[in-house]
Amino acid sequence: MGDKRQISMAVVRRLPKYHRYLLELIRNDVDRISSKELSDRIGFTASQIRQDLNNFGDFGQQGYGYNVKDLYNEISNILGLHANYNMVIAGAGNLGQAIAGYSNFEKEGFRVKALFDINPKLIGLSIRDIEIFDIDNLRNYLHDNKVDIGIICTPRVQAQKVADVMVKNGITAIWNFAPTDLDVPRGVIVENVHLLDSLLTLTYRVNEPKLLDYINKDPEEIVEEE
Amino acid sequence: MGDKRQISMAVVRRLPKYHRYLLELIRNDVDRISSKELSDRIGFTASQIRQDLNNFGDFGQQGYGYNVKDLYNEISNILGLHANYNMVIAGAGNLGQAIAGYSNFEKEGFRVKALFDINPKLIGLSIRDIEIFDIDNLRNYLHDNKVDIGIICTPRVQAQKVADVMVKNGITAIWNFAPTDLDVPRGVIVENVHLLDSLLTLTYRVNEPKLLDYINKDPEEIVEEE
Numbered sequence: 001m002g003d004k005r006q007i008s009m010a011v012v013r014r015l016p017k018y019h020r021y022l023l024e025l026i027r028n029d030v031d032r033i034s035s036k037e038l039s040d041r042i043g044f045t046a047s048q049i050r051q052d053l054n055n056f057g058d059f060g061q062q063g064y065g066y067n068v069k070d071l072y073n074e075i076s077n078i079l080g081l082h083a084n085y086n087m088v089i090a091g092a093g094n095l096g097q098a099i100a101g102y103s104n105f106e107k108e109g110f111r112v113k114a115l116f117d118i119n120p121k122l123i124g125l126s127i128r129d130i131e132i133f134d135i136d137n138l139r140n141y142l143h144d145n146k147v148d149i150g151i152i153c154t155p156r157v158q159a160q161k162v163a164d165v166m167v168k169n170g171i172t173a174i175w176n177f178a179p180t181d182l183d184v185p186r187g188v189i190v191e192n193v194h195l196l197d198s199l200l201t202l203t204y205r206v207n208e209p210k211l212l213d214y215i216n217k218d219p220e221e222i223v224e225e226e
Numbered sequence: 227m228g229d230k231r232q233i234s235m236a237v238v239r240r241l242p243k244y245h246r247y248l249l250e251l252i253r254n255d256v257d258r259i260s261s262k263e264l265s266d267r268i269g270f271t272a273s274q275i276r277q278d279l280n281n282f283g284d285f286g287q288q289g290y291g292y293n294v295k296d297l298y299n300e301i302s303n304i305l306g307l308h309a310n311y312n313m314v315i316a317g318a319g320n321l322g323q324a325i326a327g328y329s330n331f332e333k334e335g336f337r338v339k340a341l342f343d344i345n346p347k348l349i350g351l352s353i354r355d356i357e358i359f360d361i362d363n364l365r366n367y368l369h370d371n372k373v374d375i376g377i378i379c380t381p382r383v384q385a386q387k388v389a390d391v392m393v394k395n396g397i398t399a400i401w402n403f404a405p406t407d408l409d410v411p412r413g414v415i416v417e418n419v420h421l422l423d424s425l426l427t428l429t430y431r432v433n434e435p436k437l438l439d440y441i442n443k444d445p446e447e448i449v450e451e452e
Contacts, residue, residue, distance in 0.1 A: 006438070007434070007438070012427060012430055012431070012434075013423075013427060015426070015427075015430060016420070016422065016423035016424075016426040016427060016430075017420075017423065019426060020405070020420070020422070020423065024406075055441075056437075056441060057441065078430065078433075078437060079426045079429055079430045079433075080426075080429035080430055080432055080433030080437075081426070081429065085429065093324065093327075094320050094321070094323045094324030094327055095320070095321070095324040097320045097324075098319065098320030098321040098323075098324055099421075101319075101320055102421070104405060104422060105422065105425065108422070108426075110425065148432075149428065149429075172432070173428055173429075173431075173432045175424070175425060175428055179246070179330060180250075189428060189431045189432055191424055191425070191427055191428035191431070193419070193421065193424050194242070194243075194246070195325075195328070195419065196242065196246070196330060196331065196334070197239075197242035197243065197246065198242075198401070198417055198419050199331065199336065199401060199417070200241070200242040200245060200305045200306075200307070200334075201238060201239060201241075201242060201417055202375065202399055202401055202415060202417035203305055203306035203307065203309075203311065203375075203399075204238055204241060204242075204304065204305045204306055205238070205399075205415045205417070206306055206374075206398070206399045206415060207305075207306030208233070208238075211282075211304060211306075212232070212233070215281075215282060215283065
C-alpha cells in the first residue's frame, strides 16, 4: 500500500457546493450533466471538478457526463449524510431558535433534540416541539442521551465554558456561532461560523477598487496629492 | 507604473481573522506582538502573516514586532471599516431578527435601518427599535433612503426576487443567507452564508477518518471483506 491520500480542506469546502447544485438539478428533473455544463453552473472549471471528484473514486464517463442522482448520492455519502445526527443547541436566543427552526437541516438527517439557555423566561418553552432546558442541565442531558453535534449560539463570553461542558461529556463535533475561537482537545472538531468575518469580507470587496487604486499608485503620486 | 497588484480571495478571507485576533489582543492590553507570537495564536505561519500584510504596505519591524493598535487600525481601514454602513434586512424571521439584534455589528459601524417581511403578524413590530415593514415597501424605502448593504434572510424561493428588487433600486452589496446562489449583474457583490454547507463540512470532517480508511484500501482488501 502506498502513502495515504489526504483530502485538502479546499476540496472539502467545495463538496457541499456540489451537493447543493446537484440537489437543484434533481429538483429541475435533470438526469445527466456533462462536466462542462456543471462547470458553467457551479463556477469551477471542468478540470477542477474532475480533479475534486477523482479524490473519492471514479465518477461519470468521458463524453457521457455524470448521472446526477448517482453523483448526488455519492457526494452525500462522502459528506457523511444518509445518517442521522442528534444535535443540541446552547443559547436559545434568536439565532439558536433560527437554527432549531430550519426544516432543511432535518431533511438531511440533522435533528435538534434540545435547546439550553440561562434565561428563565425561555426555559420551559418549546420551539417546534423542541424544549428549552436550563443550561445547568446540559451535562446531565449529554450523559443520558446520544448527541453527535453540539451547537454553540451563546454570547462570546459564555462560549468556551459551554464548549468545555460539551467536550467533557463526550461531544466531539462542535458547530460554533459565537465570535471566538474555541480551545478544544485534539480529536474534537470545531466548525466556526463567524458572521462578522463574512460581513467584513463583503465590505472589503466593496472597498477593494478604491484600495487597489491607492496601493497601486506610485509613492510619488501619493505624495503629490497630499 | 507596473501591473496592478490584485489581492487573492484567500488573503481577503484571512483579513477578518487578523482583525478579530488583534481586537482580542487589545482587549487583553497587549501593545506589541511578534509575528511568531501572532502566528502561534492565529494558526497561520509567521511568513504567511508577513506575506499577507505585505500586500497592503509596510507593517511592523523585524525583531521588534507589530504595534497591535496600529495594525488593528490599518486592517480595519483595509476592510472598509471606520465608515458607517446602512443595512436593510429582507426576511424578519428568527434569523433576520438575530442579525438585527447583534450589538457587535453596530460597534463596527453596521446599522440595520429596517426589516421587511410578508408576514402580517410581523409587519409593524419593532426589533430593538428597528421597524418591520411590508416587503412591498422595500422598493420605495430603497428609493428614499441611502442603503449600502441588503441582507437576505428569506426562504430560498423568495431570495432571487428580493435580490432583483434590491439591485434594481441601487443596492450593490448583498449579504445572502438564503440557501441559493443569486443571479446578479456584474458589479454587484454577493457574500453568501450557506449554513448547511458549513454543517456538511463538519459532518465530512467527523466521517473523514472512516472515509480515508476506505478509499486508501487496496481494492483487493475491499473485495476480501465482502
